[in-house]
Amino acid sequence: MNAIASIFTRDERERCHSVFPAGSNGEFDFPPELTVVVERGEGPYLCDTDGNRFVDFSMGWGSVLVGHANERVVKAATAQAALGTNFACVNRRSLELAERILEISPACEQVRYCASGTEATHYCGRIARAATGREKILKFEGAYHGANDLGVTSLFPDQLRPFPSSERSCHGTTQHAAEQILVAPFNDLETTAAILRAHADELAAVIVEPFHRCLSPKEGFLQGLRRLCDQHGIVLIFDEVVTGFRFAFGGAQQYYAVTPDMVAYGKALGGGFPIGMFGGKRELMQVVEEHRLNKEPYVWTASTLGGNPVTCAAAWAALDHLERPGTYEHLHELGAYLREGLKVAMQDLNVHGQVIGDGPLAQFIFSPEPVTDYRSTRAGDRNKARRILLALIRRGVFLNPMGTKLYLSTEHTEEHCDMILDAFRAALQHDRGNEPSGGRTHVFDHG
Numbered sequence: 001m002n003a004i005a006s007i008f009t010r011d012e013r014e015r016c017h018s019v020f021p022a023g024s025n026g027e028f029d030f031p032p033e034l035t036v037v038v039e040r041g042e043g044p045y046l047c048d049t050d051g052n053r054f055v056d057f058s059m060g061w062g063s064v065l066v067g068h069a070n071e072r073v074v075k076a077a078t079a080q081a082a083l084g085t086n087f088a089c090v091n092r093r094s095l096e097l098a099e100r101i102l103e104i105s106p107a108c109e110q111v112r113y114c115a116s117g118t119e120a121t122h123y124c125g126r127i128a129r130a131a132t133g134r135e136k137i138l139k140f141e142g143a144y145h146g147a148n149d150l151g152v153t154s155l156f157p158d159q160l161r162p163f164p165s166s167e168r169s170c171h172g173t174t175q176h177a178a179e180q181i182l183v184a185p186f187n188d189l190e191t192t193a194a195i196l197r198a199h200a201d202e203l204a205a206v207i208v209e210p211f212h213r214c215l216s217p218k219e220g221f222l223q224g225l226r227r228l229c230d231q232h233g234i235v236l237i238f239d240e241v242v243t244g245f246r247f248a249f250g251g252a253q254q255y256y257a258v259t260p261d262m263v264a265y266g267k268a269l270g271g272g273f274p275i276g277m278f279g280g281k282r283e284l285m286q287v288v289e290e291h292r293l294n295k296e297p298y299v300w301t302a303s304t305l306g307g308n309p310v311t312c313a314a315a316w317a318a319l320d321h322l323e324r325p326g327t328y329e330h331l332h333e334l335g336a337y338l339r340e341g342l343k344v345a346m347q348d349l350n351v352h353g354q355v356i357g358d359g360p361l362a363q364f365i366f367s368p369e370p371v372t373d374y375r376s377t378r379a380g381d382r383n384k385a386r387r388i389l390l391a392l393i394r395r396g397v398f399l400n401p402m403g404t405k406l407y408l409s410t411e412h413t414e415e416h417c418d419m420i421l422d423a424f425r426a427a428l429q430h431d432r433g434n435e436p437s438g439g440r441t442h443v444f445d446h447g
């Protein structure tokens with residue numbers, strides 16, 4: 001693959017930095033000289049405004065699991081757009097899609113739409129609080145649940161306080177909000193159980209990314225959470241914004257065979273269109289019914305664009321695409337191929353590192369020790385990771401330099417994986433002896 005040489009025109013860089021703080025919308029933390037302005041996407045490729053083509057391993061932060069400009073999705077969205085783009089009212093498309101989700105998602109007896117994963121997890125938390133009459137929510141350290149209080153509290157903790165104390169990773173949130181969030185180490189059922197026992201009467205919910213950032217749950221961890229939540233009357237929320245429709249058509253619930261009480265969806269469901277959805281047991285979801293206002297526990301949920309028919313038509317088409325025979329075999333085989341290739345490259349070049357992930361997701365961490373949670377992940381060499389990620393971008397691989405989670409799509413093949421693997425080897429070789437450039441070391445995954 002050709003190295004990307006002069007893609008970054010001065011003019012665009014300046015325009016980006018003039019209109020956007022740090023030159024971006026917050027998704028990517030590119031250094032100024034690596035400003036990329038995307039023109040279009042095609043399958044697993046992105047083209048920038050200078051005509052350079054990248055092989056994409058971000059895929060719209062995982063929202064475009066079916067590939068850029070997927071023919072079915074484009075056709076469905078275009079046809080629907082001609083019939084109206086938004087009604088802020090239940091419509092044929094939103095009704096049909098909701099019925100289909102109820103069939104796919106074991107946890108969902110009822111659902112509502114919103115427009116992002118951030119809203120979906122936020123509503124799950126509120127509903128759990130209203131339904132239980134308790135205020136606190138337990139999350140796992142380092143988990144991202146969107147740009148809400150739940151998502152940003154203890155997202156990048158630095159002080160590493162004793163559990164279950166949280167840390168504010170984002171100013172503008174309140175101390176009170178942080179105190180309402182307890183934190184446990186992912187994959188440590190014993191510590192989690194002790195926290196749940198001690199705080200059961202004030203905990204409304206446990207929210208978990210069943211596949212935490214890029215870490216698989218240990219055998220029995222999710223089952224253990226299910227058991228503990230049942231024991232203490234705590235609502236178990238699966239944040240399936242990443243896992244939804246990615247590991248299996250039935251998401252993490254099917255893949256790990258655990259059914260939560262509530263579930264949040266986003267990303268891949270929309271086929272690249274803005275979507276969020278939250279659902280759960282009928283008895284929980286009923287707290288959003290408007291007749292309860294001022295009488296019974298009631299949670300306001302509303303979204304101007306949630307359930308809009310273009311997104312729902314696109315989502316239906318994306319699900320059709322994913323439901324084709326062989327999709328998940330392909331995604332899993334390809335992910336295994338990529339992870340193995342990354343591992344072998346590190347071994348060949350004598351680089352200490354770990355490759356984690358499952359299904360169509362992979363991440364490399366420059367740590368000699370195995371990683372199972374936030375603290376062990378954080379022990380990796382983040383400066384090196386940052387250098388390698390930026391070097392990959394310079395070599396024509398598009399990814400999120402704030403995080404190393406690599407997203408594959410149904411449109412990637414082994415050939416595309418070979419492109420990143422060649423670039424990875426070259427970057428590792430080049431990095432030898434080229435130690436730190438200093439600057440920011442922001443290598444946390446929030447995509």
Ligand SMILES: Cc1ncc(COP(=O)(O)O)c(C=O)c1O
Binds near residue numbers: 116242267
């Ligand atoms: C697990 C998880 N939950 C929630 C979100 C938030 O979704 P959105 O960016 O659509 O608000 C993200 C986004 O990356 C995520 O990874």
